[in-house]
Amino acid sequence: MRIAVLGTGGGGRAHASKLMELGHDVCVGTRDSQVTLGRTEPDFMGIEPFGQWLAGYPGIDLMNFADAAAGAELVVNGIDGANAVRVLTGIARHLDGKTIMDYAVPYIYNPERAHPWPTPWGVMPALDPVDSDSLGERIQRALPRAKVVKAGVTQEQETVVDPRAVGGGHHTLFIAGDHADAKEQVTALLRSYGWEDVLDLGPIVSARALEMYAHLHSAIQFALGGGRFGVKVVR
Amino acid sequence: MRIAVLGTGGGGRAHASKLMELGHDVCVGTRDSQVTLGRTEPDFMGIEPFGQWLAGYPGIDLMNFADAAAGAELVVNGIDGANAVRVLTGIARHLDGKTIMDYAVPYIYNPERAHPWPTPWGVMPALDPVDSDSLGERIQRALPRAKVVKAGVTQEQETVVDPRAVGGGHHTLFIAGDHADAKEQVTALLRSYGWEDVLDLGPIVSARALEMYAHLHSAIQFALGGGRFGVKVVR
Numbered sequence: 001m002r003i004a005v006l007g008t009g010g011g012g013r014a015h016a017s018k019l020m021e022l023g024h025d026v027c028v029g030t031r032d033s034q035v036t037l038g039r040t041e042p043d044f045m046g047i048e049p050f051g052q053w054l055a056g057y058p059g060i061d062l063m064n065f066a067d068a069a070a071g072a073e074l075v076v077n078g079i080d081g082a083n084a085v086r087v088l089t090g091i092a093r094h095l096d097g098k099t100i101m102d103y104a105v106p107y108i109y110n111p112e113r114a115h116p117w118p119t120p121w122g123v124m125p126a127l128d129p130v131d132s133d134s135l136g137e138r139i140q141r142a143l144p145r146a147k148v149v150k151a152g153v154t155q156e157q158e159t160v161v162d163p164r165a166v167g168g169g170h171h172t173l174f175i176a177g178d179h180a181d182a183k184e185q186v187t188a189l190l191r192s193y194g195w196e197d198v199l200d201l202g203p204i205v206s207a208r209a210l211e212m213y214a215h216l217h218s219a220i221q222f223a224l225g226g227g228r229f230g231v232k233v234v235r
Numbered sequence: 236m237r238i239a240v241l242g243t244g245g246g247g248r249a250h251a252s253k254l255m256e257l258g259h260d261v262c263v264g265t266r267d268s269q270v271t272l273g274r275t276e277p278d279f280m281g282i283e284p285f286g287q288w289l290a291g292y293p294g295i296d297l298m299n300f301a302d303a304a305a306g307a308e309l310v311v312n313g314i315d316g317a318n319a320v321r322v323l324t325g326i327a328r329h330l331d332g333k334t335i336m337d338y339a340v341p342y343i344y345n346p347e348r349a350h351p352w353p354t355p356w357g358v359m360p361a362l363d364p365v366d367s368d369s370l371g372e373r374i375q376r377a378l379p380r381a382k383v384v385k386a387g388v389t390q391e392q393e394t395v396v397d398p399r400a401v402g403g404g405h406h407t408l409f410i411a412g413d414h415a416d417a418k419e420q421v422t423a424l425l426r427s428y429g430w431e432d433v434l435d436l437g438p439i440v441s442a443r444a445l446e447m448y449a450h451l452h453s454a455i456q457f458a459l460g461g462g463r464f465g466v467k468v469v470r
Contacts, residue, residue, distance in 0.1 A: 131365050131450075167469030176454075201454045205354055209450035215366075216444040219436045220409075220468055229470035233455055234402030235462070 004068040007078030008050045011157035018161035027061040029068030069094035081106035095146040099182040103152035105214045106135040136207025147182035150207040151175040171230025172197045176206035239303040242313030246392035253396035262296040264303030304329035316341035330381040334417040338387035340449040341370040371442025382417035385442040386410040406465025411441035
């Protein structure tokens, strides 16, 4: 399948490389591919420049967002929460009828717009929107002819694409969305990643619950001293 | 140990009956014990009148909040989120130096103050505070000489007091608080309930993460068709 991964961060890279390994035709979308390829320094998170990473994955194409989306049958949204709605709205016509798997958390790092938590381990970004709305719903409203599936938001994407690396894969991944066919498509993709327990939380409104879990994910990770983990729904 | 459970709802009853079974000296606190005992109809949730329930547990005392707190070594707060800070502040002098285990979620049911979610299964109450503050922190700030431990907020209290009823007890309970000795006391209580995996999320600020998980808990429960479940941190 031709799959576009939008965004060049660590999450997007995890999906792109795994999708290539699974035999898909993968392209990565970015704002300006020449600018992205021109970077030679690690970003503020210490992630290696995209061009350097891409050299290890011949066969993955880098394109501008619109071109990447235009040719894709399925889209994975890895654009950060602060920019996702704006970017996706700008390429909306290339997303008509397509499934968008969205794992973004709407973290706000701007202290003038938000209220970062002071914690012993540093600063926790706030969420915007929170409780009364969600990024997943905003994307679906901005793209009424696309089919948004919130999925993988409760994990590092490195775990989403390789669930068996944590606890033998015996943990749970949640999805939410208004379109049953799109949820089937995303579930099939997640099963190909190795997920055995994919729990459908119903309509896209449940994206609120998934995004609001982000802080508990962080708190658990800090409590464990870093590293990867999963949550299993025991029933 | 002399333990006061504040609040006469289902959660408070679960703790009170389990604590009695474990051999503790248990009293339940309420606003006005005569009013509480005078009720003869189920409440709006369909829960049987407290007096009727209490008849099955000879040995559990019902007292007004202040009297219950005054005699207790440990306090379990089962007062609903909308009223907890006001009630606890009113009896603050009886809580000095004491550990308060708080499992409340600050649900707001008043549609003029909040934004309930429309969901296919009904209406989801909003949280207030959310993200920038938490009920756990508010209680700790209101009672600077007490030791608040947020615990059991991610579960029905029936599961908190009987973890082995779900998945053999192989799931995780989270705690957070600023006082190490109080967290040890609460952890010991939770172990006596049957918890094997009690994960300390650090200071009381992590109450935000625990309270914000409430919506995911509800969404999972609806997805499973009701009933009880646990979440296990798989690492």
